[in-house]
Amino acid sequence: MPSSTYRVQVRPTFDLDATASLVTYLHRLGVGAVYTSPLLAAAPGSTHGYDVVDPTRANPELGGESARRGLVTAAREHGLGLVVDLVPNHMSVEVPAANPWWWDVLTHGPESAFAGYFDIDWSRGPILLPVLGDEGALELRDDRLAYYEHEFPITPGTGDGTPAEVHERQHYRLVHWRRGNAELTYRRFFDITSLAAVRVEDPAVFDATHAEVLRWVRAGEVDGLRIDHPDGLADPGGYFARLRDAADCWLVVEKILAPGEELPASWPVHGTTGYDALRQVCGVFVDPSGEPALTELAAAPDFAVEEARSRRMITDRSLVAELRRIAALAPDVPEDAVAELMVAFPVYRSYLPEGLAHWTAAVDTARARRPDLADALTRLDRAVRDDPDGELATRVQQTSGMVVAKGDEDTAFYRYPRLTALNEVGGDPTRFGVTPAEFHAGAAAREAGWPAGMTALSTHDTKRSEDVRARLAVLAEVPHEFAAAVRRWSARHPLGEPTLELLAWQSLVGAWPITADRLAAYLDKAAKEAKLRTSWVDHDEPFEAAVAAWPAEVMADTTTRADLEAFVARVAGPGWSNALGQKLLHLTGPGVPDVYQGTELFDLSLVDPDNRRPVDFAARDALLTRLEDGWLPETVDDTGAVKLHVVRTALRLRRDRPDLFTGYRPLRADGPAADHALAFARSGVVAVATRLPVTLSRTGWRDTVLALPPGRWTDHLTRRPVPPVVPLADLLDRYPVALLVGEP
Template identity: 35%
Template sequence: MNNTTPAALVRATLRLQFRAGMTIDDATALVPQFARLGISHLYASPLFAARPGSTHGYDTVAYDQIDPALGGEAALVRLTDRLHAHGMGLILDIVPNHMAVDAHNAWWMDVLAWGQASAHATWFDINWHDPAPDLRGRVLLPFLDRPLPEAMMAGSLVLRHDGDGGLFHIQHHEHSFPLSPASYAALLAQVEAPGALLAAFTTVALRGGPGAEADSALAALRHWAATQRGQAAMMRLASLHDGCDPAGRTRLERLLAAQPWRLACWREAATRINWRRFFDITGLVGVCVERAEVFEAVHGYLFSLYQRGLVDGVRVDHIDGLAAPAAYCQRLRARLDALGRLRPESALPGAAIYVEKILATHESLPAAWPVEGTTGYDFMDQVSAVLHDARAAPVLDRLWAACGPDARACGLIAREARVQLLAGGFAAEFGQLTRLLATALKARGADCMPAADLRAVLEAVLVSFTFYRTYFGDEVMQDHAEDGAALHAASTAARPRLEARLQPVLDTVVSILSARPEHAPAACVRRAEQAFEHLTAPLAAKSTEDTAFYRYGRLISRNEVGSDPARLGLAVAGFHAGCTARAHARPAAMLTTATHDHKRGEDSRARLAVLSEMAPRWHAQASEWFARNGAETAIGPDRIDELMLYQTMLGAWPLTPFASVTTREAWCERIVQWQTKALREAKRHTNWLTPDTAYEDACTAFARRLAANGAFMARMDQVVARMAPAGALNGLAQTLLRLTTPGVPDLYQGCDLWDFSLVDPDNRRPVDFGLRHALLEHAGSFDASAATWRTGQVKFDLIRRILSFRARYPDLFAKGHYQPLEVEGADRDHAIAFLRQHDGFSLLVVAPRLPLGMEIQADTLAPGRDMALRVTLPQPVGPWHSLLGALPVQATVPFARGQVPLVCLVHDAGGRGLP
């Protein structure tokens, strides 16, 4: 890994979601507030030009400009000026893997206009050699609302001329498909266009591609189309190609046949798509950023911003979508390091590189990637798991099993989802991979075999492959021990499912998929290898995060991005092991507990973790609701969906009573919105493509009936009242651990107060920054905040205090040694303790866990009994200064009755004076 980046400069980040009401100038006004909170870097969602109306920015249409809808580059300059005035920097989220399939994407439109002759034909991951005769050398465009013949007869394909760009288009609702200028001569001849214009486009057809002749011809067409005669001709052409008329339909068919693309119904995308998408989203096309010219085009403007000091670091979206992540990271690091010498003297040193990467439980970030670390999903899993009581598994399993035959083990559910997705949403990608492997097998000298046999072998491997991907297809020589282990585990699991005659095929397939670049495998082998790696990542994401997480309801606080729901809890020793490994390998990795992609808010997860401490009582309560609420007397929900609904309601329940019927109904609307999305993602009774409105309506009616049932709501309120104090302490514990363990803490917008949000779009709602400004202005003691903990100020105060200390003593956190501490006594399971030490400073942190067993008091969050635990310090240290206020009687006996059990103590051996 790269050790030269001054990681200490990135002390703490704040993730801000732009669009949907947040502009760059809006963010600029908030900079002083973030600085006072102790943030060192604003961590911005994508700012480059996106599809008009985008709510998130991941649908990029141009990499060479800041989105005008956000204020453009001028606004970015104002933001960075304000950031630098407060000693802060900017980390920008970039999206090199994919772009929007949109008329505003000039590169994509050029490909549609010119096909393989386009200068951008190889910039997108398009299979120009598709075996289907009608797609060979063409791009499938599955955007019609019905099959092509029906669309033509319905008159929904309309010929239009763009007076500004000069191109003809086929318009279909919001979609615009440019016609190739090579087909314009025959088109214009139908309306007796000027002879010179026809001759010009005859030359264009002869050339077959863009160039000076085409530019000149299009300019002449624009000029003629603007005349009265030309305007009449354009109207005449539209009429001549009206699909509602049989003759017009024939002309339209002939015109469409001459294009470098083929129109199709959107339902054909799953089976016929011949270009790589982002996951299964047909509106996003894969970019070949591994090509040098594409890398430069995608990053050229970013490099300019960095060189000018307007950007200080990057977050790379979906790194596993790239063909060669290691090569990409090395190229990106090298360019940023080289440009660093050209930055203004006033610019911050940099640049930090973070990658969005989902790590399996025993997976580490490849050492060949010269980056600071991941965006923190691995930490989010670890800190959540350590706050769950793994001993509850048998009781929770019994409750889960009572939900019916579909309530199976998480691994089986995920495997079934993979099978379903391979046959459905990823059928085209699966077919392409099978064909590439067949070619590679033939090159290896393997006998020809039926396609069905090869598909059976490949499916067995894919459904058993639990990592996101391997990296054998990368261009960089690197350690493939983890890749090999993952592939071996998948093949071992696949073997019993295959006939004996297919075992040798399995071995050969695995050898192809594990070919290394230094062994110079054939090009067909490399293509098969990369196609496998391009499929496993979206298959893993869609089968687990977007399917199994909505089917497996044992305890949904563990159904989170980056987590394995089958693992209910993590021992304290396991949490320490993760922190120690991170301190050694990636000390500047990002630590997060909430993101724009999380399934539920960080404090909702923390509250639901309490169910693992009260599993028998929860089993009884859920069973009572099953019996009383009558879900199974209607169409739905079934037991699984009902159990997940109850948990969601518990997790999102407000800390203060509903102020009115209106507020209760607004809360119910959020629950219903979540429920509909959850049902469709689960794909059990309904889905996004073919919704079962009867089942969805029944589930909605059930949820609304619960919200209107006074007895149920009162009982829900009682259950939450018991859980909420312990849940709040869990939330404070994970916040404390995020702020003090090795790594850079990230604060997702709005999560400085309690976060009981649901999955997007709920977790992207506007944030009340005015309230947070007022909290900064009227900061009081930590004890006073704890006494009114339901307001969330105690969490805000915890963050403010520790981030302020980090700002004064950054090296203690960036370079400080991490030492787990032994906890002894009958209550030792209730504490996580460690030291951070550097340059004479010692930071002692003791965070609570399993707080329900501590009898946390509802008014103070303090233990309601004496705690029998003692922390063993390596040597006598003192005196201690508390970052949170009052000191315990002894540092070695940290949790005292009557005090909030959060300990963050500092000792300075050098007597330098502490805040």
């Protein structure tokens, strides 16, 4: 178990050699383990690695096996572990020739040695490949069937005749791309037809897909695995049992838990990748009193209404093929009953029989919403519960997570801009913040049940970075000011779609300063994800052009820009305070904290690919050198030096003094501003953070104090001794956070 991890997005422009060159810096920072994006061979030009094409070798575009070994050597020389991201659910088939298994399946069909590796419905005939457009024709090219840049194999002995005649003899059919969502004959990752699902529930497929990574683990070269998207697997619990038998290492899973949901106790893993902790840590800095004004500004329907509407859009448009495949397994159940059940899930997925309560809740909700389908839902309920390991139950469970993720994260979250700091992976936009009591309860539960699970604030999948969310949380403290500002700005620069417009203003405030090009790219994605005026499939080109032009127009308007900058100046300081507070709580609380690349300084990134922009490590290295020389940053400012100071101090303590970070005990301040302090004690450290700094600035700490556990305490951020009962005005006079270390 590492003391902490540091996530690096390894890609062709920042490959394994570049990652190895970071190791010295990461060691100085205090990191326990380098944590990389997937390292297996991926689709040509992949910038993220989740589109694996060959799991039997390290990615040659990242430097291949020799560069991978070089990273291992560098990490070991500095005492760092290595944690690797692993994708067991799917493989990329976008470029068939790049994936030798898929190429063989297309060549030989059901007779291929790899036919059982992919989740293909062979009963429906040739594999349907939705790649054709409205123009162009098939052609024969170098013993391959080709359509523009797309090339496909020809079964031996079937290559004579016209392209159309050759096509009819193959084990696949090339069809118009729009037919994929309704007619696809293989399971995919969400609604992405270029990612074909893999049947790792088959021991032979498990062995073939995991052999190389497990070789790294058994050689002592990999200390931990992060498992991507377990909800897509046929039997997640069985998969983890098999993986645990094969890999004696740290295992964390990308499982998104709804508030109140727990990881299945039977899974032999160390915990999740930390979205549950993220919701609690970020939410405790949101002022619940701001809810009415921001709700009025958004003028949006109740989130539950938007959520159900968005999920139904996914079942009706994007995942029709998956629902039809389920309905085919239950002939007496209509597709709309299956869809209604998918929409009703209170969590991403039930795990039968462990998740029976969630399953029952979904069935009951669906029955209540559609009494006319009650009998069909009862039949579906009975069929699933009678055979919880059967194909029907398996496919229902695999698909519910797809509907919830696509409906909530990738649709409803973009349609509900009341306070976008709450619209995060694993979040619940209906819960306006997290109380200190709920925060402490969550932290104590992690310490008791999952002390070795990962915790996170920013990931490659978060909708916006931790520091953007920290600044946006301030809007809940100044809701009326923000509402008035938005009305002024929108009067000058309407965007044509109110939901996107409010999201755009929040994005500008949260990520300022941001270039027009970055904001335009983000708004283009947000508009298409929301699927209100345009989408990835059905484009409204005039609207998209207006959205693309909007950021530059706003920034060119000197009046609006000056007004915007003045408002940002109002919230930036409190935002930095929130950012430091949530970072300290994250790094010192229960679990294994992960630092996403670059976030050791203030980082104002939006959703991918914005959060995969190059990181200026030279600037970070220079600031780290100054800190090592004894420099204490004077103020909290845009350089982020104070954040680096907090990160370095906490990570080095976790690595060098793990004995300080056991147990968990909430601490309560006393005095008129007690609610503005959030503090807890571990076995040898006390963390103190400031909450709701705008409201606090109106009165100050006054005579609020914090009583510490017995012992002698020193604030390692300011290097000052701290008395047993310390006035918070004194403790937090320099920084809005304190990290106290006790001495016997």
